[in-house]
Amino acid sequence: MVSASRLAAASTLITLATAQTFQRLGACPTLGCVFPPDQTDFLAGQYFDIRLEVHAPVNGSEANGGIPDPNFSFTIAKSGAVARPATTFFKVAEPSLEKWNFTWYEDLFAQDAKTPSVVRVTSKAYRRVALYEPGEYVATLNYYNGTKTIANWIVRPLQEQKKAKNVILFIGDGMTTNMITAARLIGHKSINGKYQTTMAMDKFPVLGHQMTHSLDSYITDSANSASALYSGHKSTVNAMGVYADSSEDPFDDPKVETIVELLTRIWGSAIGVVSTAQLADATPIALTGHTRLRSQYGALIDQALSGVKNYTWTPFAGPDVFFGGGAEQFYPGTDSWQGKDYYAEFAKAGYSISLNKTSLALAPNTSKALGVFSVTHLPVWLDRNVYPANLNKTTNDPSGNKAPALDLPGLKEMTLKAIDVLHARGGDSGFFMMSEGASIDKQMHVLDYDRALGDLLELDDTIKATIKHLTELGELDNTLIIVTADHGHGFDVFGSADTKYLSSASGDREKRNAIGNYVNSGLSQYTVTNASVSYNTGVNFPVNWDPRYTLAQGVGAAPDHRENYRVHKSGSRLPATNIDDEASDDYYVNPDDNTDGFIVNGTIATNEAQGVHSLTDVPVFAMGPCAASFAGVYSNIDVFFHMAECLGLARGSAAPGNLDKSNKSIVSASVQLVASGVEPVGRVQRGLVFGMMVFQLCIGWAFWGL
């Protein structure tokens, strides 16, 4: 035990050390950690876990003797009421004490010198609790004989009434206002500054901006930001459906309930997940996933089908619709969970299985539907529609037979089919669908602006077709439609490039003189009819992807690369390559990319092969019931809260009636509940959970599947 004065000194240092780029543990600036942390908002009745940690740094600027307090205590008080121990407050048994160590680097100098700081930890976790009464709460961790870490929690006002039958959430991954502006410019004709057509999202009546920063970093990744949109809780980069703790197990972190789990539990609505990404990718899988480590692809697919199994949690038996790429997590092999055949697992659970566009169209609307159309992410719109010869170079048949997948649906086909299934299966309970244009982000990462904007236009075309289809089904007025992004990239269009001049000029500086700014940007040549060019891609897409005068565009954050501002006809771009064979990454201009262009040296660390995400707020377009609540500027967690309010997902009590919409037997087993803010797990479940927790300390997450 350390003395109080030493603690105070350590505390000052901690503030300095941890509120920087390198952090001991996100959302834990002091030596006592409460997750959910200070300033957390909750939906009334939303399930969550609580994780407490007490840190004892062994060395480094925070060193306090290295003996973590095993006797910490934890209380909760509703505003104005007496603080009660969490066991009393939630009517749960006291969890057993856990212990572990972890290391971190205080800064880049420490990282270079390989001098990690070691931290010893004592910890407890309270599993699956909920707060039902709106208002303010104070959660207090008492440790080191008088030190307190206080978390102020807010349960938002209660909205139990369902105002929208259906919610469709379109996510353009990485999509910013700059990109929408550029997509409009290349896809829509204008005359003397007046657009003759505009984007479908341009026509939405309500616009908002959401802030995408994460809990402990102002730049987010797609897991963390998706999780905020789906659960109302910001987390740490790479985490979804949990707050990241410091333990080694990526599946023991404190969970929060997602909109899909709430909707299944409370209304029994149909759930749809559609993405052009690998289905285990962050944006689709964060609807059902709970892990600190987004790269646990196989396990996350199992969670999507079977729900959380290592702790009592909201039962979940798979989405009604699950369409996308990522076959490597489905056919048996090294990338599927425990090597199992997940096509077979989904089929056993009653899913129709579609592996191409033809079978997708034929799948019955009344069954749950799995559609997996390629290994890894789906080929992008530009390759599917304009340069289809590139498809033949792939080995991405979803059977895993290394043949190219050629009978491919796009986001539009998947989304319209999803609506048919969800409409049939949801019935009066309605549905929730997330539909993602994933490669806007993925192609921006590799600076392939054309492919990114092509997929943005595909997303917009999908939105347009969705509105039409909902109208035909008589469901448009019942459906809240939201279009947003999870984060941005610093993409910008700043002029035009005369590619003929650029290509013919010699020298990097001379080539740059091909760039026209202001009046010399001229007008978009992508919409000029050219009799020699026809892609048959219909309206609202470029008429010509390869005009002489192209967009001069780029990003502020990139690896070394070379620009010639022309479309990459033979496939997606690879801007930088690791020229060494060394294990350490060190990226330079790809010698084979844009060979007639000029070099732009990078602005990010040389071990980054791609562009990176942006700080920027991203737009939110809304129409339908509750659309008005999406106006103005707000946090990404408010997208969840506004959807949850519109769907009436809050619950003011743990009455069994609130829990019986899911058809999983586990629910009735665990619902032996009491009133007033309490939602313990059933007795048998709890025993299992605690057994698991002890077990995990020794053997890690490999046994999670038990």
Next chain:
Amino acid sequence: MVSASRLAAASTLITLATAQTFQRLGACPTLGCVFPPDQTDFLAGQYFDIRLEVHAPVNGSEANGGIPDPNFSFTIAKSGAVARPATTFFKVAEPSLEKWNFTWYEDLFAQDAKTPSVVRVTSKAYRRVALYEPGEYVATLNYYNGTKTIANWIVRPLQEQKKAKNVILFIGDGMTTNMITAARLIGHKSINGKYQTTMAMDKFPVLGHQMTHSLDSYITDSANSASALYSGHKSTVNAMGVYADSSEDPFDDPKVETIVELLTRIWGSAIGVVSTAQLADATPIALTGHTRLRSQYGALIDQALSGVKNYTWTPFAGPDVFFGGGAEQFYPGTDSWQGKDYYAEFAKAGYSISLNKTSLALAPNTSKALGVFSVTHLPVWLDRNVYPANLNKTTNDPSGNKAPALDLPGLKEMTLKAIDVLHARGGDSGFFMMSEGASIDKQMHVLDYDRALGDLLELDDTIKATIKHLTELGELDNTLIIVTADHGHGFDVFGSADTKYLSSASGDREKRNAIGNYVNSGLSQYTVTNASVSYNTGVNFPVNWDPRYTLAQGVGAAPDHRENYRVHKSGSRLPATNIDDEASDDYYVNPDDNTDGFIVNGTIATNEAQGVHSLTDVPVFAMGPCAASFAGVYSNIDVFFHMAECLGLARGSAAPGNLDKSNKSIVSASVQLVASGVEPVGRVQRGLVFGMMVFQLCIGWAFWGL
């Protein structure tokens, strides 16, 4: 005269040649030009000029013999009605024929080879007409014995009722969503991802996006975009209050009436213009200016005081409030119009004159008020508040005595004083004020991100203070407040920079490893209290402008430059310099800038010394009467139309009662009008105008002051 078949062939070539970076004349893709061009929208009763041109290219890809048609004709038809000659339609005399030549380059190759294309022109201009009946019109230019250029015009639905007493239009010049996000990050504290305070603009209930592209280029400048916001008419880069014609005179281009002119004419409201820029700079001066050439600073200040004098036009006798920089157009000298003393001219017109913050505070609220506080643009917020020693290096006293201006108001002080004067002077007629944070743009141009964001925070602080002040005056509910930008820059924050590591690392690649992305971005250090740092700048500004961990930020479009991501303490940044003494500009990294940083080579032409504007849509925040009309996505011209609708500025007839709110005698002289869509100038005025026009052909704009 050329044959019809030859014309057809030429026409094809024209389409290809002119719809590109280099254009013969914006908004004129064929050889016959109508300004206002096809697709123009009008406010009912808004004055405008019509310019017709017939082009005869002498050489180049469009060459048609080089003899322009002197016998062209022009008709107008309201939808469904018979086309009538413009003279009949508007009841005006036939203008005399004008002739001139001009040259242009078809592309960069032609420019390098110095082989211009010569065009001969015949032209006529109809001055100060208006369309009063809402609906669709077809304007047809007939030339070359059967060729037609058709302009479809729309007069928007009539809204004569005034719904807002006051309108305040805040413009953050060049301000994007990315910049607002960054300013929020450095100026507002957050705890675990939840902001404890937010920007004033974040709290506005309505959000929209406006598209900023210009008539003939997708990247605009500030003149053109300001003009669209103020008049509802997009134009060409560098133009304001006019469509750009091909004649040499920059003051004979066809004009459009601005919101300030309309409001003065129709309601007699008080007018305020406030900017941190030189008052003759595009954004403030486009409220009253009519020229193709924004660099006519002196003449534009004269126009602001006295209105348009070379043609009959809406009388204008100066704004009630005119606060900003740009003293060089006021004290007598080479930069003032005709060398005159405009302090004296404004004083003669009844203005109080303030040249510093102290006298500004003391100026009477009941008089018209001129405040000029520095030569050129005002020093930025960062220098005024954090690094004031930099002010002593200036020679910008508004007297022109080469001393530094030290008693400086900021945007907030100017704006609050402006409200007091406008409130007193506007009375029941209310007021319109444009208040501009100009150096957001100017500092982004030189990649001085800190100074740009400082001025963005100053703008936001001004908005906050304005709302408070309007509340105190009992005017908040009467006032439509809009916050927007005129265009963007491709600014982005993509991570953090450990400036200590960056500075100590050797080599450009090694330095880049100081950049942290995603989780290694960490949290903002600009809001961390540091006992050793205090600027006394109050809340909602950074606590520390020089933390070890700064924002890693930048733009996609820049000249060669060097980055170390630290604040520039000794004054605004100069990223690139012309290392040659040659007349031809050729910019390289400034050897004195960020000497411990790493080089980022440019992406724009090497004769550009600064970053450039962006394509991106920019945000519009609105509150107060009519705010709802600013939701969604629209063109920048719609900002004008929404304001005009809210102010009831449309007029369905030319009744004299619509013209008597201005106190200029010229109005009564010229109002000898007839009904039905017609608004001719008075007889005496017209004679003068025509005389002027002939005169101008010989001697150009130098005699404009007559």
